[in-house]
Amino acid sequence: MDPIHQFEIKNLFTIGTFGGHEIAFTNSAAYMFLAVILTAALMLGGTAARRLVPSRVQSLAELSYEFIADMLRSTAGEHGMKFFPLVFTIFMFVFVTNMLGIIPYTFTVASHIIITVALALLVFLTVIVYGFYKNGLRFFKLFVPSGIPMAILPLVVGIEIISFLSRPVSHSVRLFANMLAGHITLKVFASFVTMLGALGIAGVVGAALPLALTVAITALEMLVAALQAYVFAILTCIYLNDAIHPGH
């Protein structure tokens, strides 16, 4: 069994061609649509009744709202709430796609770096555009620390620029690598079960160990899936804070 076979992109149907390129609807796109539909169903269905004593779905919707709103207020302040739709969308998208990926036979959207890079660049460009819109050229002070001697200023500015440019890289690679590595580990351990099971009665007894490990790793993967969505969202808040609060 090929452990990376699960990440294969399959073309479900072709929408059309654009400038000689095929616009295809892939299995990745299908899972993204599924995640959006699930999130929309949760939020619209949960807030439809608007009961004072919330039902289960409503309290789930309220809980997810409170979680992101608290996170945004504590890291980016009250002004950060204007970015709430962005942060909430990113968190729910990453969280739901990661959780869908845990279910066997499904596809994990975040295991392709193009998805996480697109999300990270969206945040990165939002920070740059909003930072210049709000602060003008003072945004460049981000790269020039105060109280540095002139002799080493160019070096420090260079380091600061590289440090700023490395943000989308670490932001995207972290999510991608965690999901990819976790799912490969899961697949390898699960394939040990079938390999040992083919060896006969002794193999079946021996297969109990990798089976138990697979169950344990599945639980760990669920934690990682939720945690990576949380980390992605909180880093988005921290980066947005730089654009919102440069002068105070």
Place this chain on the structure above:
Amino acid sequence: MANGTRDDGSANAGRPGEPRPDDAALSARLGRLDRRLSELKDSRKIETGREERQNETAAARASALARGFRLSSELVAGVAVGAAIGWGFDYLLSTSPWGLIVFFLLGFAAGVVNLMRSAGVVSDIHERLKDPD
């Protein structure tokens, strides 16, 4: 607050020579009610405090793991971006291998700065921008 008003009430009731029996009974009942209320409040506070503390430790454990994931990739990203810039510099200006060497080292420094910044050892960027000039 409730305690203070009750004391005032009983003092006023006791001052004019002979307190009426109704007032005395009322203030005694109020005092009992107040004591019971404060006892209930205290016990409830202790319970919620314990719950909050448990939540905090669970959250702290989860966020420690999250922090570990965060810190490990900061350093790698800095070095990778530095090396990429250096390679591009060499490619455009054909100064190989000097661009790669210099920017690789700068990238390592940037990675360490990132790491220390997200670990909270050195101040954040926006902290520095607080002072007007």
